[in-house]
Amino acid sequence: MMNAVEFKEVTYLYPNGMKALNHINLQIPIGTKVALLGPNGAGKSTLLHHLNGLKVPQQGTVKIMGEELTKKNANSIRQKVGLVFQDPDDQVFSGTVLEDVEFGPRNLKMTEEEISEVCLAALGNVGMLDYKDQAPYHLSYGQKKRVAIAGILAMKPDVVILDEPMSYLDPAGQDDIAGLLQGLNFLGKTIILSTHDVNFAASWADMIVIIMNGEIIATGGTELLVDEEVIRKAKLHLPIVSRLFKMLPNVDTLPKNEQEAFRLLYRIIYEEEGRFTY
């Protein structure tokens, strides 16, 4: 099957000499759900920005849906790959929510009828239709994030990139976005996101990519997240289920009562982490 994304020996230096990406090689088959994990400053955003032409490689090559990304075709690549920024204030700026979502489709020269159809559908998908005539300025951060996602969906991209999509969303909002991402993937879209949440990554992703100091230190299935050596190196937590799994043999008897079991399991986890328990 064709790859949605191919990085070959991609290196990127910021003007101050910071090597944010160092010989990155990566292949992502079409339709894959990818979670990119790594500590602050690892190079996640820099890598994601190479996927839609916001940055073009200084060394090495990036191919999107088989087409090599260059300065010249960055605009046309952007139609195939939608990037939802980490901070919606960098993305949401029009007078009304609907106008904001219409911005991309209008640039793509869709007909008015098509613009209206895709934008209303996209706002419906993210649960923001009721806000379509409001000023984005007055929305909460989580609501702006949904509008930013709608703006990308309205362009009907093949690949959807999200830089920490769950940050600033309440738990229900996170579940909504997780459901939305599942639905998009069901429609055949490739989804690549960065996250610090190993539990979400373990439950959602087909492919895990771990990056540190601008280098990919591991790629594979979710089984990577139970590899304690990799997890420690990348300064991540083990997913809660694998922690419990490792501890269960040491528990003599599990309480029958759910509330007691809950307290016991959390106490075990917190004690192991040396955290305060009560």
Ligand SMILES: Nc1ncnc2c1ncn2[C@@H]1O[C@H](COP(=O)(O)OP(=O)(O)OP(=O)(O)O)[C@@H](O)[C@H]1O
């Ligand atoms: N505009 C810039 N100029 C110079 N250095 C930069 C710039 N943007 C990022 N960097 C540096 O490049 C490295 C990678 O940054 P990047 O934002 O890609 O990391 P990240 O993994 O997304 O981090 P986080 O989890 O904190 O969002 C960091 O060391 C960062 O300080």
